[in-house]
Amino acid sequence: VTADAPAPLVAVVGGGSWGTAFALLAAGRGAPVRLVCRTPAQAERVARDRVNPAYLPGVRLPESVEVTSMDAPGALAGAGLVVAAVPSRVVADVAAWAAPRMAPGAGVLSLTKGLDPRTGRRLSEVWGQAAPGVPFAMLSGPNHAEEVAEGQPAAGVVAGEPALSRRVQGLLNGAAFRVYVNDDLTGVELCAAAKNVVAIAAGMSDGLGFGDNAKAGLITRGLAEMTRLGRASGARDATFRGLAGMGDLVATCTSHHSRNRRAGELIAGGLRPHDVEARLGQVAEGLWTVDRLLELAARSGVELPISAEVAAAVAGKPVEACMRDLMSRAPAIEE
C-alpha cells in the first residue's frame, strides 16, 4: 500500500438485503468492512445478533464486519470505498450526508437501481452534484442478494470512473462472483432503472394467471423498449444485450426473489399500489421509477408502451385492461 493508494476499508451504507450481502461478499474476499446501518437501533441489533432478520434472515455476518450507523461520528472515517446500498428516494440525502464525511481519495460505489424520484435524474448525476470530483461507479447485473449471500454463482457489471471500476472488479472478483467492467455508465444506469418497471408488468402477467409464453413476449418487448430509450440517451445497444440489461431483466422478471415482479403480482391481485411496499416489507424501486422514466422517454421522443401501462396500473387503471391494451397493441415490426 503506497501513500497514494486508497484505504482498503469498505464502508457499506445501508443495511438492507443487498447492502448486507455486499458486506458479506467483500468480507469474504478479505476486505475490512464496516456496515453503516441507517438507524442506531438496526445497527445495535445487527451488531449483537450478527444477522439482519428483516432483510436477510439466516445469513451470518462474520465478526470481522464492523457495524455502526449513520448517526455515529466517523461512520465513513478511513474508508477508501463508500458503497451506497440505499433506496433511490434517499440517495440525494445520503449523498449530501456522505460528501463531507468521506476521506480524501475515497470513491463511491452505488448499488441503487432507479432514478431520483424527485428530479428524475440518474443517480450518478445526484452523486456528482453532491460530491463533485469524487470518483463514482455503480454495480449492476442479475444479483439477487439472497443468492449472492449463499455464495451461489453470479456475475455483475461495474461502470463509471475507470480506475475505480477496476478497483471494484479487483475487490469482488472471485470464483463465485465475477465482475465485468463496462464503460457505458448511462446505459447501465438506465437498464437498472427500466428493468424494474418491466418486472412489474411481468408480475402483473403472472398475477392474472398468464403463462410463460406471455411473459417471454413481455420480456422481449420490454428489452426492446429499454434499448430504444438507451439509444436516445446516448447509451450503447450492447449494454442492453448484456448482463446489466437482458441478464438483470430476465432475473428480475422470472425470479421469486424479485420484489418488483412480486409488486406487479400483488397489484394484479387487487392490492392498492400504495400498500404494496408495506406488504413486501421492502422497497419496489419500479414503483418510484416509472413516472420519471416516462418523463425521460417523452423528452427523448421515445415510446415505452409497457412502462406506460405499468404507470396506468399504478394510477388505478384495472390491470386486466392494461394487459389487454398491451397485448392488442400490434407493433408494426418486431423491434
Next chain:
Amino acid sequence: VTADAPAPLVAVVGGGSWGTAFALLAAGRGAPVRLVCRTPAQAERVARDRVNPAYLPGVRLPESVEVTSMDAPGALAGAGLVVAAVPSRVVADVAAWAAPRMAPGAGVLSLTKGLDPRTGRRLSEVWGQAAPGVPFAMLSGPNHAEEVAEGQPAAGVVAGEPALSRRVQGLLNGAAFRVYVNDDLTGVELCAAAKNVVAIAAGMSDGLGFGDNAKAGLITRGLAEMTRLGRASGARDATFRGLAGMGDLVATCTSHHSRNRRAGELIAGGLRPHDVEARLGQVAEGLWTVDRLLELAARSGVELPISAEVAAAVAGKPVEACMRDLMSRAPAIEE
C-alpha cells in the same frame, strides 16, 4: 375463393403436443383441420376419445377436427396447407412421404425446432430438397403447447415464403395468439435450433441447485453465442433480439413446461443422457441438435462455449465440471 386460392383445409402431420395444440388453434379460428397422426393406433385413440392423453391430456379436440394417420390413403388430399409438427430426426422421412402426396398449390408450414440430425442441414433445406418449388415457412417463438391449447396469450413468428407467411398470419392471428412475419428464415431457424441447446445448459444449472442469477447469466451469454452464429450465417441480429430468439430462449430456459430445460436438469441429476427421452416421454430436440450445431459453428469459425459444454455433458463429462469450466471462462468483453 377463386380457382387459384389454396384450399382452406389444414392438414397437421404429427399428433404430439404442439401438433395437437396447433390443430386446436387453427380449428378455433374456423379453419377445417385434419390431424394426421403418425400411427393408425394413435389416430384411432384420438378419434375415439378426442383427447391426446400422452401429449396434451385434458385438452379436448372439437368434433370438427378430422383425425387420420399417415398410413391412410389421401392423408394430405385436398389440403392447402401441410403443417409438419414432427421431431427433427424424422423430418427428412416425413418430407419424402409428403412431397408426392401434396395437392398442387399447397404450402408447407414446419413447426419443428432443430436441424437435420443426420446432415446438420437446416430443415428448410431438407424440405426444399424433398419438395422443390413447394412454398415453405416455419412458425417459431415462445409457444409452449400446453398454454396455447388453454387459450393463454402468446405470440409467434412466421418466416419463409412471403405469400405463405402472410397466409399463415391470417390463419392464426387472433386475440390470444398473435403472429408476426419475419423475413429472416435462416435467423428464425437457427434461433429455434440453438435455443434448445442453451435450455439444456439452463436446466443443468437448475439441476445443480444454482439460482436465478446464474441462470440469467447463462441465458444472456447464450443469446450472445446464438447471435454470433447467426451473424456468421447471414442472419439478422434483430431476429435474435426478437420473439423467435430472445423470447423463445427465455421461455424455454425458465418454463417448467420446457422439455429441453428438464433434460438438462435430469442429466445434472445423474440420469444418463441416453435415457432422458424415455423419462420425459417426449423428444428433447437440443440433444439431437447440439453436435450438428457445433459443426456448423466450426465451419463458420464461431465459438459456442455453452453449447460445447452441453455437448461434453451429453458425451459423459460430469455436469459440475461443465458448469465450472463455463463459469470460470471469462469473456474478454461482455458480448
